[in-house]
Amino acid sequence: MSRQLKKSNADFNLDLSYLQDVANGSNEFMIEMMEMFLKQTPGYFEQLDQLIKDENWPVVADISHKIKPSLTFMGIESARVSLDEIEHNARNLKNLETITPAFKILKEMSVQLFIKLAQVKSDLEKTV
Numbered sequence: 001m002s003r004q005l006k007k008s009n010a011d012f013n014l015d016l017s018y019l020q021d022v023a024n025g026s027n028e029f030m031i032e033m034m035e036m037f038l039k040q041t042p043g044y045f046e047q048l049d050q051l052i053k054d055e056n057w058p059v060v061a062d063i064s065h066k067i068k069p070s071l072t073f074m075g076i077e078s079a080r081v082s083l084d085e086i087e088h089n090a091r092n093l094k095n096l097e098t099i100t101p102a103f104k105i106l107k108e109m110s111v112q113l114f115i116k117l118a119q120v121k122s123d124l125e126k127t128v
Contacts, residue, residue: 014116015075022073027124034121037070038114045110052103060099061091076113082106 016030023029044067051060064087071080086102089095 013076013078014113014120015077016120018075019073027128031121031124031128033073034117034124037074038118038121041067041070042110042114045107048103049107052100055096057090057093057096061087064090074117079106079109079113 019030019033023033044063048060048063048067051063064083068080068083068087071077071083082102083106086099086106089099
């Protein structure tokens, strides 16, 4: 299952094939993982937003690192790559001026991601 989300100047791919493989055909498991992602990840994005405003680079790096596996699990590679860059720059205190604009695009895309993922979850719930 592949979904494409567009926001701003970037493309956002939602590819749930990894989650489907791990779920081994269990829609219930996929729904559970999506629920967990949708409950936790928006809060992490809000934390990151404030931490970036506060220029708390060590914690920006730590939270970015913490979110990346969830994005990989949900098959959102472009967001994972963006967070990897934010983490790297924050951890190494390099190219700090790129973090705010990169996160702004990522956050805008995440809104569409959460909406789309909630719709996919809703569609799956109809099958169980």
